[in-house]
Amino acid sequence: MIYEGKAITVKALESGIVELNFDLKGESVNKFNRLTLNELRQSVDAIKADGSIKGVIVTSGKDVFIVGADITEFTDNFKLSDEELVAGNLEANRIFSDFEDLPVPTVVAINGIALGGGFEMCLAGDYRVISESAKIGLPEVKLGIYPGFGGTVRLPRVIGVDNAIEWIASGKENRAADALKVGAVDAVVKADKLKEAALDLVKRAISGELDYKAKRQPKLEKIKLNAIEQMMAFETAKGFVAGQAGPNYPAPVEAIKSIQKAANFGRDKALEVEANGFVKLAKTSVAESLIGLFLNDQELKKKAKQYDEVAQDVKLAAVLGAGIMGGGIAYQSASKGTPILMKDIREEGIQMGLNEAAKLLGKRVEKGRMKPEKMAEALNAIRPTMSYGDFGNVDIVVEAVVENPKVKQIVLAEVEDVVREDTILASNTSTISINLLAKALKRPENFVGMHFFNPVHMMPLVEVIRGEKSSDAAVATTVAYAKKMGKNPIVVNDCPGFLVNRVLFPYFGGFSKLLGFGVDFVRIDKVMEKFGWPMGPAYLSDVVGIDTGHHGRDVMAEGFPDRMAVEGKTAVDVMYEANRLGQKNGKGFYAYETDKRGKPKKVSDPQAYELLKSIVVEQREVTDEDIINFMMIPLCLETVRCLEDGIVETAAEADMGLIYGIGFPPFRGGALRYIDSIGVAEFVALADKYADLGALYHPTAKLREMAKNGQKFFG
Ligand SMILES: NC(=O)c1ccc[n+]([C@@H]2O[C@H](COP(=O)([O-])OP(=O)(O)OC[C@H]3O[C@@H](n4cnc5c(N)ncnc54)[C@H](O)[C@@H]3O)[C@@H](O)[C@H]2O)c1
Numbered sequence: 001m002i003y004e005g006k007a008i009t010v011k012a013l014e015s016g017i018v019e020l021n022f023d024l025k026g027e028s029v030n031k032f033n034r035l036t037l038n039e040l041r042q043s044v045d046a047i048k049a050d051g052s053i054k055g056v057i058v059t060s061g062k063d064v065f066i067v068g069a070d071i072t073e074f075t076d077n078f079k080l081s082d083e084e085l086v087a088g089n090l091e092a093n094r095i096f097s098d099f100e101d102l103p104v105p106t107v108v109a110i111n112g113i114a115l116g117g118g119f120e121m122c123l124a125g126d127y128r129v130i131s132e133s134a135k136i137g138l139p140e141v142k143l144g145i146y147p148g149f150g151g152t153v154r155l156p157r158v159i160g161v162d163n164a165i166e167w168i169a170s171g172k173e174n175r176a177a178d179a180l181k182v183g184a185v186d187a188v189v190k191a192d193k194l195k196e197a198a199l200d201l202v203k204r205a206i207s208g209e210l211d212y213k214a215k216r217q218p219k220l221e222k223i224k225l226n227a228i229e230q231m232m233a234f235e236t237a238k239g240f241v242a243g244q245a246g247p248n249y250p251a252p253v254e255a256i257k258s259i260q261k262a263a264n265f266g267r268d269k270a271l272e273v274e275a276n277g278f279v280k281l282a283k284t285s286v287a288e289s290l291i292g293l294f295l296n297d298q299e300l301k302k303k304a305k306q307y308d309e310v311a312q313d314v315k316l317a318a319v320l321g322a323g324i325m326g327g328g329i330a331y332q333s334a335s336k337g338t339p340i341l342m343k344d345i346r347e348e349g350i351q352m353g354l355n356e357a358a359k360l361l362g363k364r365v366e367k368g369r370m371k372p373e374k375m376a377e378a379l380n381a382i383r384p385t386m387s388y389g390d391f392g393n394v395d396i397v398v399e400a401v402v403e404n405p406k407v408k409q410i411v412l413a414e415v416e417d418v419v420r421e422d423t424i425l426a427s428n429t430s431t432i433s434i435n436l437l438a439k440a441l442k443r444p445e446n447f448v449g450m451h452f453f454n455p456v457h458m459m460p461l462v463e464v465i466r467g468e469k470s471s472d473a474a475v476a477t478t479v480a481y482a483k484k485m486g487k488n489p490i491v492v493n494d495c496p497g498f499l500v501n502r503v504l505f506p507y508f509g510g511f512s513k514l515l516g517f518g519v520d521f522v523r524i525d526k527v528m529e530k531f532g533w534p535m536g537p538a539y540l541s542d543v544v545g546i547d548t549g550h551h552g553r554d555v556m557a558e559g560f561p562d563r564m565a566v567e568g569k570t571a572v573d574v575m576y577e578a579n580r581l582g583q584k585n586g587k588g589f590y591a592y593e594t595d596k597r598g599k600p601k602k603v604s605d606p607q608a609y610e611l612l613k614s615i616v617v618e619q620r621e622v623t624d625e626d627i628i629n630f631m632m633i634p635l636c637l638e639t640v641r642c643l644e645d646g647i648v649e650t651a652a653e654a655d656m657g658l659i660y661g662i663g664f665p666p667f668r669g670g671a672l673r674y675i676d677s678i679g680v681a682e683f684v685a686l687a688d689k690y691a692d693l694g695a696l697y698h699p700t701a702k703l704r705e706m707a708k709n710g711q712k713f714f715g
C-alpha cells in the first residue's frame with residue numbers, strides 16, 4: 001500500500017503500475033470535500049516520491065466516479081476574502097497540476113457520473129476510458145459559478161473551444177458516446193471491461209507504443225487558434241450564450257470570457273485567470289441564491305425520503321374527474337408507471353382526458369423521448385370508467401371534480417364507501433379547506449389534500465395538505481405517490497390557499513393597488529419580467545383564467561379579511577363582469593390571436609384599457625422600483641406569515657414551494673432568501689415606507705424582532 005486514507009487509497013497492482021482509488025468512507029458517493037482534496041495532495045506526493053512507479057490508473061470504489069465538489073462546503077467557503085479564496089483555489093489547482101505533471105502516464109477509468117470537480121480530475125489525467133453508461137460534464141453554471149479546478153483551462157485544450165463552450169455554458173451532462181465523438185474521452189467500453197481497458201492503455205503508454213507526453217502537451221500550452229479564429233469563436237459564442245442565459249445569469253458568459261482571456265497563456269497562468277474569475281462569481285448573490293436553492297432541494301429530498309418508511313405501496317391509483325387536471329394526473333401517473341383508473345360522469349369528459357394524455361405521449365414519442373411501445377403501455381395504464389366497479393383494488397384516489405365544496409363532499413363520501421378501509425383519499429382542490437371536506441368522511445384520517453398545478457405534466461410542485469385529522473400514513477403515502485409521479489412534494493398545513501396560493505394572492509393584491517393608481521399593466525408586466533418572473537401579473541392572470549383568479553380572490557378575502565378583503569371594484573371584477581376570462585376565451589388584460597404555430601399570442605386591446613379606467617381611484621406616479629416593491633413586499637410578508645403560522649415547516653420548503661409552484665425567479669432564491677439578501681432590517685424599513693397601502697404591507701411583530709436581533713432566515 002502506497003497511501004491509505006479515508007477517501008483515497010493508492011496500491012501497487014503489477015509491474016510498476018499503481019491504482020489510485022476514490023472511495024469516500026461513510027458516504028454513498030465520492031465527492032471533492034476538503035478531506036478528499038487533502039488526501040489527493042498526499043497521494044500525489046506519495047506517488048511522486050516513489051521512483052519505482054511506472055504508471056497510474058485512477059478508479060472509483062462507488063457506483064459513481066466523483067459527483068463533484070461538496071456543495072455543502074460552499075456557503076462557508078465563499079465567505080472568505082477574495083485573496084484567501086483565490087489563494088485556496090490556486091492551492092487546490094496545484095494538486096491537479098502536480099497529478100498532471102507526474103513523470104509517468106496516467107489513465108482515468110470513469111465508471112459512473114463524473115461531474116464538476118470529478119470531471120476536472122479526469123481532465124488532469126493523460127487518458128480517459130469511460131463505461132458506456134457513465135456521464136460527464138461541468139454543471140457549475142447551474143450554481144451561478146463556473147469550473148474552478150482547471151475545467152475552463154483544460155477542456156478547451158482537449159476538445160476545442162467550440163465544444164468546450166457548449167459543455168461549460170450549458171452545464172449539461174454528456175453521454176459516453178457523445179464524449180467520445182468530441183474527444184473528451186479516448187475509449188468507451190462495457191462496464192465490466194473498464195479496469196482492463198485502463199490497464200491496457202497505461203501499459204501501452206509505459207511501453208512507448210503510445211506517446212503520453214505528446215498527449216499531455218496541448219493541455220500545458222496556449223489554445224491553438226489564431227487571433228481571427230479566436231475572435232470568431234469567442235465573440236459569436238458570447239452573444240449567443242448571453243441571449244440564452246439572460247441578464248440575470250452571468251456565469252455562462254463569464255466562463256467564456258475567462259477561456260478567452262486565458263487563451264494565449266500556458267496552463268499555470270491560465271489557471272490564475274480562471275481563479276480570479278471564479279472568485280468574482282462565487283461572491284455574487286446569484287451564486288448564493290442558486291447554491292442555497294440546491295441545498296434546499298437536498299433538504300426537501302431528504303424530508304420526502306423520511307416519509308418512505310411510513311408510506312403504503314401505491315400499485316393502483318384512481319382519479320375522479322377527467323377534466324384539465326384529472327386528465328393531466330392520469331397521464332402523469334401512467335407515464336411514470338402507476339396504472340390509474342380515470343372516472344368521470346360524462347362520456348365526453350373521459351374522451352377529453354384520454355385525448356389529452358394521447359397528445360402528450362405522442363409529443364414525447366415525436367421528440368424521441370419515449371419509444372412507441374412505451375406510449376401504448378402508458379395509454380393502456382389509464383383505465384377509463386364511468387362506474388366504481390374496480391375501486392376495491394385502489395390504493396389512492398385523487399379527487400379532481402369541479403371546485404364546489406358540496407359536490408366534492410358528496411363525491412368523496414361516495415368513493416369512501418366503495419374503497420378499502422386503508423385506501424387514501426386525496427383532494428386536488430385549490431381553495432377549499434381540507435378540514436371542511438374531511439367532515440363528510442367516516443375515515444378523515446385517510447384523507448389529505450394533493451394540490452397539483454396546471455399543466456400537471458409541466459409543473460414540478462405538489463402541495464400535500466395535512467388536515468387536522470390526516471394520519472401520518474396518509475401524508476406519507478401521498479408524498480411517496482407524488483414522488484413516484486416525478487413531482488416535488490411539499491407537506492403543508494391546511495389554511496385558505498395553502499402555501500402557494502396564499503402567497504400569490506397578496507402579490508396580486510399589490511398588482512390591484514398599482515392598477516388603482518392608474519399604472520399601465522403592460523409596464524407592470526415588463527418590470528416584473530425584468531425582475532425575473534417568467535410572466536408578469538397581467539399575463540399570468542390571463543393564463544390562469546380571470547374566473548379562477550376571481551374565485552380564488554374571494555376565498556382568500558374571506559379567509560384573511562384583515563388584509564385581503566376587497567375594497568371596491570378591482571380589475572379582476574371588471575374583466576370578469578365583461579366576460580374577459582383570459583386566454584381561455586381569447587381576451588382578458590390582453591387579447592389573444594393564434595400564431596403560425598397555433599399557439600396563443602398576446603396583443604394589446606384598447607377595450608381592456610377602457611374597462612380599467614373605471615377602477616382608477618387616484619393617479620399616482622410610481623417608479624419601476626415602486627412597482628417591484630408594491631408587488632414583492634406583500635408576497636414576501638405573506639410567506640413570512642406562512643412560516644410563522646406553521647403552514648410550512650421550514651424556510652427552505654417555503655422558498656422551494658414558490659420556485660416550483662409559481663416560478664419565483666430562481667436566481668433570487670425564494671421569498672425568504674430575497675428578504676435575507678436585502679437584509680431583514682432593511683426589508684422591514686422598506687415595507688414601512690409603503691405602510692399606507694394597507695395591512696398587506698405591515699411586517700409581523702416577529703419579523704421586527706428578527707430585524708432587531710440581526711437574525712436571518714438562512715444561515
Ligand atoms: N385548472 C386549474 O388550473 C387547477 C389547478 C389546481 C387545482 N385545480 C382543481 O382541480 C379540480 C378540477 O379542476 P379542472 O380544472 O380539472 O376542472 P374541469 O371542469 O376541467 O374538470 C372537472 C371534471 O370533473 C367531472 N366531474 C364532475 N362531477 C363528477 C363526479 N361526481 N364524478 C366524477 N367526475 C365528475 C366533470 O365532468 C369534469 O370532466 C378543481 O377542484 C380545481 O380547483 C384546478
